[in-house]
Amino acid sequence: MDYNLEIFHRDKKTKLAPPELKKVHPLGKSPVISITPPGSTEPVIVAESALIIEYLLEHFGMNNTGRLLPKKWREGQEGKVCGETEEWMRFKYFMHYAEGSLMTLMLVSLVAGSMSFFSFRK
Numbered sequence: 001m002d003y004n005l006e007i008f009h010r011d012k013k014t015k016l017a018p019p020e021l022k023k024v025h026p027l028g029k030s031p032v033i034s035i036t037p038p039g040s041t042e043p044v045i046v047a048e049s050a051l052i053i054e055y056l057l058e059h060f061g062m063n064n065t066g067r068l069l070p071k072k073w074r075e076g077q078e079g080k081v082c083g084e085t086e087e088w089m090r091f092k093y094f095m096h097y098a099e100g101s102l103m104t105l106m107l108v109s110l111v112a113g114s115m116s117f118f119s120f121r122k
Contacts, residue, residue, distance in 0.1 A: 001060055050099040 008021040008030065017028025025032045029047040033055075036043045046055050061068035070087035077083025 048099075050095050054095065 006020075008018050008024075010017060010030075017030065021030060021032075022028045024034060025045055025047055027047075031049060031052060032045060032047045033052050034043040034045050035055075046052050057069050070091050071085050072088045073079070073083050074085050
């Protein structure tokens, strides 16, 4: 797959998105991908890490042995509530766990690690 990578550096002082990134996503979200569908001139903008991964896997996730995503539906249960395979539900759980529960702990650790709790001046 051909792609172009653009790197936008946030303001060092304010950490705000530069105007160039706000042209791609009005809130200055990052990471973000822009995909122009075949036959269209308007790109689809996708933000949020988990959604980006899911979108790329669903549309471009092929390898030599088939899809990279697990099979979604059990045979004969397509589209039915609780018709998903165990593998699909595990995939979705870990995708959202990483974004929801784990990311919170990682951010707290990052912020706490950057603070000097134990530096006292005499």
